Amino acid sequence: MASLVAVIVVLAAALVQAAAAAAKTYIVGDSLGWKVPPGGVVAYSDWASQHKFMAGDILVFNFTGGHSVAIVSMDDFDACNTDNVTNVKLNSPVNYTLNSGHTYFICFYDDHCVEGQQLAVTASAIGSPTSSPAPWSSPSGQSDNNTPLPPLQPSSATRVVTTSFLISIAFVITNLC
Secondary structure (H helix, E strand, O other), X not given: OHHHHHHHHHHHHHHHHHHHHHOOEEEXXXXXXOOOOOOOOHHHHHHHHOOOXXXXXXXXXXXXXXXXXXXXXHHHHHHOOOOOOOOEEOOOOEEEEOOOEEEEEEOOOOOOOOOOOXXXXXXXXXXXXXXXXXXXXXXXXXXOOOOOOOOOOOOHHHHHHHHHHHHHHHHHHHHHO
């Protein structure tokens, strides 16, 4: 029985590690980075259409001074309205972990949004979506506006794999006993 427990522990560790590795990291705009795109509004929508985003994936916004990353509502995204921006990141790189659903990013400087520095992303759920906002992070782990970061949530992939693993283990133990 002790050897069965050891096998279960090893399998659990391997599955949790595999789930964590399933999340992908995307550099927003690839070599373009996060700036006013020379191609206008279509540049970032074209970039996003080339990827299939999942909850737990990480977007990395790389930029130099004079830009920002802010999350806005769909209406504010469509209108490039910066009046309701509450959580702005000013220091690059900015990492954003996606939750399932739609997320809208803009640069709030000058007319950057109107000139095409905006990104809409839809992330598919792997399991049940998380209800809390996704965490922001910067290289130092500090928020630019000293707002406390929400607690990190396990990715949906980890929850699904862990649940599947537990069901599988229960099945194995039931059949062995």
